Amino acid sequence: MQLIKSLELLSNAAGAGGLTDAADTAQAILSKYCDTVERDALGSVIGRIDCGKKDAKLLLLEAHIDEIGLIVTRIDDNGFVYAENCGGVDRRALAAAEVLIHGDKPYVGVFCSSPPHLKKEKDKDKLPDISDMGIDVGMSAKQARECIRPGDCITFRPNFKKLSNTHVCGKSMDDRAGVASIIYCLEFLRKIELCCNIAVVFAVQEELGCRGSAVSAYRVAPDFAIAVDVSFAYTPDADKSKCGVLGKGPMIGYSPTLDFDMTKKLRSLADDNNIPYQNEVMGGTTGTDAESISDARTGTKTALLSIPLRYMHTPNEIVDIRDIENAGHLMALFAQEGVSRL
Amino acid sequence: MIDTLKKLCSIEGVSGRENKVCEFILARLKASPADIDVSVDALGNVIADVKGNNRTHKKIMFAAHMDEVGFIITDATDDGYLRFSPVGGIDSAVVFGRRVRINKHIGVIAGKAVHQCKDDEKNTVPDFDKLLIDVAADSREDALKIARPGDVAVFDSEFTILPGGLIKARALDDRAGCALLLYLASHTPQYDITLTFTVQEEVGLRGAKTAAFGVSPDIAVVVDSTTAADTAGVKPEKHVCRVGSGPVISFMDKRTLYDKNLYDQIFCTAQREGVAVQAKTAVAGGNDAGAIHLSRTGVRVAAVSLPCRYIHSPSSVISKKDLEQTAKLLDSLVTDFAAIEDTV
Numbered sequence: 001m002q003l004i005k006s007l008e009l010l011s012n013a014a015g016a017g018g019l020t021d022a023a024d025t026a027q028a029i030l031s032k033y034c035d036t037v038e039r040d041a042l043g044s045v046i047g048r049i050d051c052g053k054k055d056a057k058l059l060l061l062e063a064h065i066d067e068i069g070l071i072v073t074r075i076d077d078n079g080f081v082y083a084e085n086c087g088g089v090d091r092r093a094l095a096a097a098e099v100l101i102h103g104d105k106p107y108v109g110v111f112c113s114s115p116p117h118l119k120k121e122k123d124k125d126k127l128p129d130i131s132d133m134g135i136d137v138g139m140s141a142k143q144a145r146e147c148i149r150p151g152d153c154i155t156f157r158p159n160f161k162k163l164s165n166t167h168v169c170g171k172s173m174d175d176r177a178g179v180a181s182i183i184y185c186l187e188f189l190r191k192i193e194l195c196c197n198i199a200v201v202f203a204v205q206e207e208l209g210c211r212g213s214a215v216s217a218y219r220v221a222p223d224f225a226i227a228v229d230v231s232f233a234y235t236p237d238a239d240k241s242k243c244g245v246l247g248k249g250p251m252i253g254y255s256p257t258l259d260f261d262m263t264k265k266l267r268s269l270a271d272d273n274n275i276p277y278q279n280e281v282m283g284g285t286t287g288t289d290a291e292s293i294s295d296a297r298t299g300t301k302t303a304l305l306s307i308p309l310r311y312m313h314t315p316n317e318i319v320d321i322r323d324i325e326n327a328g329h330l331m332a333l334f335a336q337e338g339v340s341r342l
Numbered sequence: 343m344i345d346t347l348k349k350l351c352s353i354e355g356v357s358g359r360e361n362k363v364c365e366f367i368l369a370r371l372k373a374s375p376a377d378i379d380v381s382v383d384a385l386g387n388v389i390a391d392v393k394g395n396n397r398t399h400k401k402i403m404f405a406a407h408m409d410e411v412g413f414i415i416t417d418a419t420d421d422g423y424l425r426f427s428p429v430g431g432i433d434s435a436v437v438f439g440r441r442v443r444i445n446k447h448i449g450v451i452a453g454k455a456v457h458q459c460k461d462d463e464k465n466t467v468p469d470f471d472k473l474l475i476d477v478a479a480d481s482r483e484d485a486l487k488i489a490r491p492g493d494v495a496v497f498d499s500e501f502t503i504l505p506g507g508l509i510k511a512r513a514l515d516d517r518a519g520c521a522l523l524l525y526l527a528s529h530t531p532q533y534d535i536t537l538t539f540t541v542q543e544e545v546g547l548r549g550a551k552t553a554a555f556g557v558s559p560d561i562a563v564v565v566d567s568t569t570a571a572d573t574a575g576v577k578p579e580k581h582v583c584r585v586g587s588g589p590v591i592s593f594m595d596k597r598t599l600y601d602k603n604l605y606d607q608i609f610c611t612a613q614r615e616g617v618a619v620q621a622k623t624a625v626a627g628g629n630d631a632g633a634i635h636l637s638r639t640g641v642r643v644a645a646v647s648l649p650c651r652y653i654h655s656p657s658s659v660i661s662k663k664d665l666e667q668t669a670k671l672l673d674s675l676v677t678d679f680a681a682i683e684d685t686v
Contacts, residue, residue: 079506080574090456092468093439096655098499098510108502110510110657112573116433118580125467127435134574136651136659138504159441161448167478169441169450236421236474238454247480310476311452314439318450318476 003184004321007168010176012158016069016207017086018043019102019153022172023065026179026202033186034200040219044212045202049186051194057339058197060222060300061185061331062213062289063178063229064206067171068313070130070154072101079144080134081109083154087207091127093314098157099135103148108157109135156315166247166321173317175206177307177324178228181250184328189335196339206289213289217296224262224301224339226331227290230319231280231306244308247320249276250327253304255286257294261342262303262334269333275326280306301342305330343525343669344662346370347509348501350517354443356412356494357429357545360386363408367520367539376530387553388539394531398680403536403559403641404526404672405550405630406519406566407543410512411654413442413475413495418486422479424449428470429494430544435467436655442475444495447488449475497656507662508585514658515567516543518648518665522565525669526676533680543630547597550630554637561604561679562643565672566629567660568592568622570649582626583649586661588618589668592645594625597632603682604644608671611678617671622647642685646671 006029015022020043027045031037034047045065068087075081081101095113100106112134116124135154137144160170179202189198199220204212206229217225231251234243244251252266270277285291286304294302305327310318355363367388371380377393388408411430418424424444428434442449451473456464475495479485489495499512523537536557541549543566554562572584583590591608592600612619622645631643648668651659 076574078572078574082574088456090439091464092456092466093452095433096436096652096657097439098502098657108504108510110504110652110659112575113433113436113652113655114573114576115569115571115582115653116431118571118576125469127465127467132575136504136573138506138508138510138659140506143506161441163448163450163478169448169478232455232458235452235454235476236419236423237472238458242458243454311439311450312455312457314452316439316441316450316452318478 003180003324004168006183007176007180008160010179011160011170011172014100014102014155015065015067015172016155017071017153023202026065029183030200033190040216042212042215043204044216046216046220047200049198051197053195056197057223058199059335059339060199060201060220060225061182062201062203062225062227062293063182064175064289065179065202066204066207067155068207072148072150072152072154074150075141075144075148077141079139079141081137081144081148082131082134085130086153088313090313091130094133097315099154100157101137101148101152101154103152107137109137112136159315167318168321169316169318171315173309173319174230174312177230177309177319181228181307181324181327184325185331188329188332192336196335198335203289210289210292214292214296217293217300221297222300225293226303226305227288227293228305228327229288230309232312233308233310235310244278244280246308246310247322248278250323250330251278251280251306251308253280253282253286253306255282257285257291258304259301262301265338265342266303266330266334269338270330273333275330343521343665346524347518347521350520351501351511351513354496355408355410356496357409357542359494360408360541364388370524371527374527376527378527383552383556385549385552386541387549389553389557390527390537392527392531392535392537394533394535396533398533400560400680401536401558402679403538403557403562404523405538405540405562405564405634406523407516407540407630408520409541409544410496411544415489415491415493417491418482419474420482422481422485423474423476424485424489426475432654434470437473438468440656441498442495443498444489445493447477448498449477449495451475499656508659509662510657510659512656512658514650514660515653518567518660519565522669522672526672532677535676540630547630547633550633554634554641558638559641562634562641563675564629564631564643564645566645566647567650567653568647569627569653570651573651582624583620583622585649585651585659586663587620588664589671590620590622590647590649592622595628596626597628598635598643600644601642604642607678607682608644611674612671615670615674617667
């Protein structure tokens with residue numbers, strides 16, 4: 001239950017672009033588990049737990065704290081706010097979507113949807129560019145310009161909701177689900193005697209090109225790292241072979257960029273401890289923070305766990321709590337048994 | 343009135359399932375200090391005869407519809423998703439990525455991640471026939487425990503006051519009209535009037551047909567919500583009407599050519615009362631007047647509408663000021679329409 005509460009707080013917090021609310025929320029939770037917690041120059045949260053043992057290895061657990069959103073570019077003379085992507089928002093989900101514009105305070109706005117009678121037959125099914133879609137904030141141009149400025153960030157309106165005993169739905173489960181799994185892991189580790197040092201990074205700017213994790217990994221300089229992100233869960237319109245399934249366990253990533261020994265270790269720990277998991281095999285890069293961590297400094301052995309998620313980059317991302325728990329459990333086993341054997 | 347509207351918008355009432363809205367309206371009518379005789383016809387229309395301070399030989403009817411657009415469940419897939427059809431004119435462009443309420447459960451309508459879409463899929467509005475409702479069920483059996491074929495769903499959308507005195511909610515079309523009619527019922531009007539809260543407007547003005555037959559009015563005023571296209575990037579000549587510029591008066595739409603004398607009278611009344619009104623500047627859409635004016639031997643009709651942005655979407659937007667001004671105008675129209683010259 002505590003996991004769901006944490007996830008609700010994290011999902012509802014704003015973390016697009018330079019917004020720090022989500023990082024503040026994550027830092028507050030993380031500080032209960034860590035000896036020290038700090039922020040780096042870009043704004044990522046870094047926590048550390050010292051096991052007190054000589055020559056202990058350092059394991060980094062990483063998830064990104066930012067979310068997809070938009071950034072205000074201009075306000076037109078009728079008070080409509082225009083924005084550009086700040087991460088890869090799904091344009092199909094924008095018409096009539098509710099957002100929060102983080103001006104001098106958060107303002108609710110609605111993405112304009114053009115009435116069907118104004119659409120030409122040939123363009124009827126064509127989605128407009130984001131830069132042409134205004135946001136209605138109910139204000140005149142003068143009012144709007146006083147409290148909203150170019151550069152202000154926009155997120156979807158907080159909307160966390162439990163759908164069933166195990167499914168939850170809300171904005172920015174990508175990657176607050178990953179953040180929550182690391183917190184769940186720390187809850188496990190709190191009860192045991194650690195044999196390695198732990199660093200936790202909740203990185204900014206993943207959605208803008210995995211930037212935060214690169215500098216955080218440089219600072220932490222770990223021996224091993226596990227990145228936790230989300231990946232595609234099957235929906236009936238998708239290719240089954242390219243998706244995981246919600247509720248069937250975290251997805252263990254296989255990629256040329258990931259350390260195969262670590263990956264195999266995660267897999268055998270899951271097998272030995274009856275933790276459900278799925279395999280996610282990628283022929284090239286993973287498109288996650290795992291890459292930017294693995295090539296920091298002289299290189300870090302890195303593995304990737306992904307929480308299956310439906311409707312990525314829409315306001316209603318769905319995840320299964322059991323997958324988050326199992327990812328957390330698996331990371332705890334790796335910290336406990338895996339590190340010393342690699 | 344805002345509080346009444348908020349309550350009305352919290353009730354689910356897709357076409358053909360207006361009973362909860364009906365119950366709320368009946369309770370409000372019962373609580374009114376005015377002398378009101380209420381009946382409900384076979385289709386579910388609420389018909390309320392409100393006794394005024396004065397008699398008139400004309401029967402004046404006001405109509406607003408209780409139903410709203412939504413979705414009807416047609417089946418479930420083996421994967422545990424619900425299949426559905428839209429009820430009423432919903433543009434599929436506002437459906438993808440939205441949340442719906444269904445039998446007290448929450449569902450999500452979306453599809454595969456944008457990352458997995460081909461270019462044309464990324465740039466195209468998804469078709470209704472490709473969309474499903476995700477109710478977090480693992481099997482067909484579990485999905486059918488949540489909703490069965492024939493059950494209905496509505497957009498999940500919180501009633502929110504935006505800056506600038508705007509209201510954002512679903513179902514403002516036409517709970518706003520219902521709230522205005524309840525306002526008319528909250529005090530004794532100058533003349534006798536009949537208020538009809540109709541069913542099934544969104545599926546072809548069906549309730550209004552039987553209600554008008556039952557009431558047999560001389561004059562009918564339809565109080566509905568209408569498309570305001572004064573939104574981002576739309577040229578002024580395409581606005582149709584504007585939120586915040588007052589009640590919208592129709593001269594013609596796709597279903598009705600409105601009575602010219604009533605149309606002119608509304609502008610005179612508005613000017614005298616200091617209410618800013620606007621003409622609907624496009625021949626588009628239609629409302630209960632389409633059914634009412636063809637009832638029996640014909641009925642003189644007028645439409646006074648609330649300008650509404652993003653109508654039939656989860657995030658419809660109207661203005662509090664427009665709502666208040668419309669209430670004021672309707673009050674005055676009771677007197678002026680009672681006095682208006684008969685045409686036959």
